[in-house]
């Protein structure tokens with residue numbers, strides 16, 4: 001058990017050592033890139049993978065990632081079989097939608113407020129939700145979430161057991177706001193109650209300090225557009241826009257948070 005934890009702690013330490021704006025964003029992005037590579041690689045043809053892809057498909061963001069990858073044929077193969085399954089899965093809701101629409105129309109204007117009219121309306125909405133549900137599933141999002149849940153367990157394991165990690169966290173640039181929220185939400189279940197105040201203090205201090213730093217950077221970036229500051233150094237603000245976006249919303253723009261040579 002301990003051994004397994006030891007092996008699991010390596011990626012957390014590696015991400016910490018990158019000294020980026022959020023070690024969890026770094027791990028998430030690393031996982032995401034790995035997943036994209038997996039689906040554009042040989043595993044596309046594995047029957048197990050195909051069954052899962054057929055059932056869940058990919059969300060908008062991950063379709064875009066696959067599209068710019070270098071296996072257009074692989075992407076097409078996954079789309080083809082996912083499309084077959086999707087066409088099959090919309091048949092039932094479509095048939096029921098048509099029926100509910102008739103029921104709704106047949107109720108006279110006055111009686112559309114009637115029980116029958118109301119239930120037809122409810123059914124239409126439900127069926128529309130069912131269709132929307134088909135377009136929200138994503139096998140990549142799901143496996144990223146599974147991986148992140150594992151990383152979070154290890155994160156808390158380290159917070160609980162490793163003084164060096166706790167110190168490194170305190171000295172780090174903190175987390176993005178969404179990941180800070182996530183660890184705060186999970187902390188009461190993941191840590192002994194007596195350790196909770198200290199952990200919450202750490203995260204709140206860390207975020208406050210680092211949001212302040214980010215504010216300074218972005219303000220300096222703006223100043224640099226003023227001719228009076230033209231000769232001043234950029235300090236740390238050249239990439240202030242992307243780092244501020246990533247701090248506020250989680251990594252999505254700018255330099256990769258997990259440099260490729262370290263993957």
Ligand SMILES: [Zn+2]
Pocket residue numbers: 022023024025026175176177178179250251
């Ligand atoms: Zn993050």
Ligand SMILES: [Zn+2]
Pocket residue numbers: 058059060061062138139140141142
């Ligand atoms: Zn996705």
